[in-house]
Amino acid sequence: MLSEVADGVWVRQSQWVWSNSIVVRGRGGLTLVDPGIAGAELEELAEEVDRLGLPAVAGFSTHCHWDHLLWHSRFGDVPRYATAANAQTAAGVRERAQAMAAESASGVPLELIGLLTPLPRDGGPVPGTIIEHEAHAIGHAAVLLADRGVLLAGDMLSDVLIPMLDPRRPDQVAAYATALDRLGEAAEHVDVVVPGHGAVAEGPEVAARLAADRAYIDALRRGADPVDTRLEQDWLAGPHQSNLEQARTTSS
Numbered sequence: 001m002l003s004e005v006a007d008g009v010w011v012r013q014s015q016w017v018w019s020n021s022i023v024v025r026g027r028g029g030l031t032l033v034d035p036g037i038a039g040a041e042l043e044e045l046a047e048e049v050d051r052l053g054l055p056a057v058a059g060f061s062t063h064c065h066w067d068h069l070l071w072h073s074r075f076g077d078v079p080r081y082a083t084a085a086n087a088q089t090a091a092g093v094r095e096r097a098q099a100m101a102a103e104s105a106s107g108v109p110l111e112l113i114g115l116l117t118p119l120p121r122d123g124g125p126v127p128g129t130i131i132e133h134e135a136h137a138i139g140h141a142a143v144l145l146a147d148r149g150v151l152l153a154g155d156m157l158s159d160v161l162i163p164m165l166d167p168r169r170p171d172q173v174a175a176y177a178t179a180l181d182r183l184g185e186a187a188e189h190v191d192v193v194v195p196g197h198g199a200v201a202e203g204p205e206v207a208a209r210l211a212a213d214r215a216y217i218d219a220l221r222r223g224a225d226p227v228d229t230r231l232e233q234d235w236l237a238g239p240h241q242s243n244l245e246q247a248r249t250t251s252s
C-alpha cells in the first residue's frame with residue numbers, strides 16, 4: 001500500500017528485501033522512482049497510482065542494479081530517466097538484469113527492464129535535485145526534494161542492509177565516504193529519508209542512519225571487520241567479494 005511520507009511523496013514497500021517504490025508529485029504529474037518488484041506488486045502499484053488522479057509523466061532509476069531497473073506497461077510509455085552514467089551502464093547489463101529478475105521474482109515484465117534515458121540538464125519532469133556519486137554503483141543518484149524535506153537515498157542509509165561496495169571498481173571505500181558526506185549535507189535540509197530498502201527514516205533517525213553507514217566505512221578504512229547487525233546484499237551482479245576483502249584489495 002502507498003503511504004504518504006511527506007507532501008506529495010508516497011512509498012510502497014515490496015515483500016522482496018523491503019524494496020521501496022516511490023511516487024513523487026511534480027509540476028506536470030507523477031514520477032515513479034525505482035518501482036518494484038514482482039509483477040503483481042507492480043500491478044497493485046499501478047492501481048494505486050491511478051487512484052492518485054494524476055498522470056505518471058516519468059520514471060527515475062537510482063542505479064543500475066536489476067531491482068532498480070523495473071517498469072510495468074500500466075505505468076505508461078513515458079521516459080524513464082537516470083544519470084547519464086546509469087543509463088549507459090544499464091544498457092550494458094540489461095541481459096544480466098533480466099536473468100536476475102527472472103530468477104528472483106515472479107511476473108516481472110522482463111522486456112521493460114533497464115530502458116533508461118539520460119536526465120536532461122534541467123531535470124525535465126523529475127522534481128528535486130540529483131546528487132550523483134560513485135558509491136555502490138556507477139552513476140548512483142540520490143534525489144533531494146528540499147521543498148518537501150525528503151531525501152530519496154537509493155541504496156544507501158538503509159536500516160536493514162549494510163553499505164555495499166561496488167566490487168568491480170577501485171577506491172570504493174573513499175567513494176563511499178565522499179558520497180556519505182554529500183548525502184549528509186543534503187540531509188541537513190530534510191527530516192525524512194527514503195532508502196532503497198528498509199524503513200523510512202524520520203527525525204533523529206536520519207542522523208542515526210548516516211552515523212551507522214559512516215561507522216561501517218570508517219571501520220573498513222581502518223582495515224577492521226565492521227561490527228554491524230544489518231544484512232549483506234549478496235544478490236548483486238558479479239562475483240561476490242566481501243566489503244572487507246574489497247577494501248583491502250583496493251587500498252593496498
Ligand SMILES: [Zn+2]
Nearest residue numbers: 065067155196
Ligand atoms: Zn537495491
